[in-house]
Amino acid sequence: xxRAALLATLRGVVGHAHVLTHDDPACDLTAYEQDWRRxxxxxxxxxxxxxxxxxxxxxxxxxxxxxxxxxPQGGNTGLVVGGVPDASGQQVVLSLQRMNVIRSLDPANLxxxxxxxxxxxxxxxxxxxxxxxxxxxxxxxxxxxxxxNLATNAxxxxxxxxxxxxxxxxxxxxxxxxxQVWRGLSGLRKDNTGYDLRHLFIGSEGTLGVxxxxxxxxxxxxxxxxxxxxxxxxxxxAVTLLGLAQRHLxxxxxxxxxxxxxxxxxxxxxxxxxxxxxWQESPYCVLLENSAHDSEAHARARLEALLEAAxxxxxxxxxxxxxxxxxxxxxxxxxxSIPLAQAEEGLNIKHDISLPxxxxxxxxxxxxxxxxxxxxxxxxxxxxxxxxxxxxxxxQCPPGADSVDFLQTQEARINALVFDAVQxxxxxxxxxxxxxxxxxxxxxxxxxxxxxxxxxxxKQALDPQGIxxxxxxx
Ligand SMILES: Cc1cc2nc3c(=O)[nH]c(=O)nc-3n(C[C@H](O)[C@H](O)[C@H](O)COP(=O)(O)OP(=O)(O)OC[C@H]3O[C@@H](n4cnc5c(N)ncnc54)[C@H](O)[C@@H]3O)c2cc1C
Numbered sequence: 001x002x003r004a005a006l007l008a009t010l011r012g013v014v015g016h017a018h019v020l021t022h023d024d025p026a027c028d029l030t031a032y033e034q035d036w037r038r039x040x041x042x043x044x045x046x047x048x049x050x051x052x053x054x055x056x057x058x059x060x061x062x063x064x065x066x067x068x069x070x071x072p073q074g075g076n077t078g079l080v081v082g083g084v085p086d087a088s089g090q091q092v093v094l095s096l097q098r099m100n101v102i103r104s105l106d107p108a109n110l111x112x113x114x115x116x117x118x119x120x121x122x123x124x125x126x127x128x129x130x131x132x133x134x135x136x137x138x139x140x141x142x143x144x145x146x147x148x149n150l151a152t153n154a155x156x157x158x159x160x161x162x163x164x165x166x167x168x169x170x171x172x173x174x175x176x177x178x179x180q181v182w183r184g185l186s187g188l189r190k191d192n193t194g195y196d197l198r199h200l201f202i203g204s205e206g207t208l209g210v211x212x213x214x215x216x217x218x219x220x221x222x223x224x225x226x227x228x229x230x231x232x233x234x235x236x237x238a239v240t241l242l243g244l245a246q247r248h249l250x251x252x253x254x255x256x257x258x259x260x261x262x263x264x265x266x267x268x269x270x271x272x273x274x275x276x277x278x279w280q281e282s283p284y285c286v287l288l289e290n291s292a293h294d295s296e297a298h299a300r301a302r303l304e305a306l307l308e309a310a311x312x313x314x315x316x317x318x319x320x321x322x323x324x325x326x327x328x329x330x331x332x333x334x335x336x337s338i339p340l341a342q343a344e345e346g347l348n349i350k351h352d353i354s355l356p357x358x359x360x361x362x363x364x365x366x367x368x369x370x371x372x373x374x375x376x377x378x379x380x381x382x383x384x385x386x387x388x389x390x391x392x393x394x395x396q397c398p399p400g401a402d403s404v405d406f407l408q409t410q411e412a413r414i415n416a417l418v419f420d421a422v423q424x425x426x427x428x429x430x431x432x433x434x435x436x437x438x439x440x441x442x443x444x445x446x447x448x449x450x451x452x453x454x455x456x457x458x459k460q461a462l463d464p465q466g467i468x469x470x471x472x473x474x
Pocket of ligand 1: 083116206339340
């Protein structure tokens with residue numbers, strides 16, 4: 001099938017208005033072709049915006065027949081260049097944004113079934129309107145979609161208690177690489193009827209099929225969510241505080257974030273109105289959240305008891321507890337503003353790594369020292385979900401240096417230094433952002449060879465034509 005014939009078929013499937021191409025001078029495709037960090041700008045053959053599952057299936061069948069690659073895309077907030085086309089001008093971007101219907105909410109079964117293009121924040125609000133809670137939360141929640149969250153197995157700030165997107169998903173609807181529809185929207189918590197296909201598609205970054213809808217778990221809303229901000233004298237002290245918090249709060253501990261002093265100084269510099277507390281006093285601050293189902297007074301008493309124990313232990317030097325929901329939101333807003341403040345400061349080398357929590361202090365001590373020795377004056381934007389052993393260990397150039405030049409000349413060397421250290425300490429080079437095309441060539445160095453062989457066999461079995469997001473992950 002010629003390109004012109006393919007475009008005509010696609011227009012017949014989704015309608016003229018929903019096939020965007022460069023041939024139309026009125027169409028600006030930048031939002032679909034450029035990644036969130038603006039590190040990559042590709043060129044699409046077309047951006048296709050189907051409105052329902054049957055249309056997605058027809059689009060995939062047409063592309064398969066024409067041998068044209070498909071790049072599924074949700075909110076395009078991914079950080080590993082996985083959801084934008086390459087520069088060939090031959091790939092079709094399949095945007096799920098029009099598929100944003102909430103199909104059903106079952107309060108007795110505690111489930112929400114919705115289309116893949118629903119924005120995460122909309123899904124959270126749907127749960128909230130029913131007095132329930134969807135505990136998936138990340139700074140991009142105003143733009144990222146449920147399909148993207150599942151395709152990347154997103155993490156965020158509540159993994160400590162509720163797990164990744166994978167753990168919140170009970171069922172999926174998927175269009176396969178051949179354009180068939182797998183209707184697996186089960187709301188079942190138990191279903192041992194063979195291979196669990198859901199887990200193949202979750203985290204596959206669009207390389208095996210297109211997620212068109214999902215059934216997610218909901219939870220009762222806690223009656224109180226209290227937030228504390230604590231200054232801690234070292235990363236080791238932050239780990240000690242985590243252990244104390246787990247003992248004092250048990251399953252009510254729903255968030256535990258660490259933020260390094262330089263990361264907070266960037267928020268202070270670029271968003272001074274946010275008024276970052278305690279950051280000048282200590283090398284790290286911790287944000288922790290206590291969600292309780294009994295009473296706010298009880299939750300507050302337990303949080304204060306924890307902080308008293310931590311002050312007595314010396315793992316906390318000072319702390320504040322938010323007095324209101326508005327104050328709690330402001331504290332979380334500071335934490336969520338770190339990636340934006342970092343982007344304001346200039347390009348940087350990002351590492352989304354995970355380690356056993358017990359190894360994090362030693363990893364930071366070793367790697368901070370090695371980086372300082374290798375690149376005098378280098379600055380570390382170190383923050384992340386410490387409760388999950390997940391650090392965003394990002395490297396910013398020395399003051400006054402050119403960040404574009406820094407990336408060009410130092411990225412490969414710094415990545416090798418950081419990832420080798422991660423491997424020595426028993427960690428992973430991608431905790432929650434995925435592999436995309438950014439880490440594809442790095443993966444074979446750190447992934448078990450048998451695991452890679454099995455991954456290639458799965459890709460070959462499900463997408464023998466290689467049309468689903470080629471050049472990503474593998
Ligand atoms: C400020 C900021 C903060 C962030 N914080 C976090 C965080 O705390 N935790 C975290 O995990 N991530 C975080 N991210 C990364 C990003 O938001 C997540 O990866 C998110 O899950 C991506 O969703 P999306 O809809 O934007 O997907 P996209 O960026 O559009 O796509 C991401 C990948 O999924 C594939 N894909 C998208 N939709 C589908 C579909 N329906 N079917 C099949 N494949 C699909 C794409 O091909 C691509 O490979 C952050 C990003 C930003 C910008």
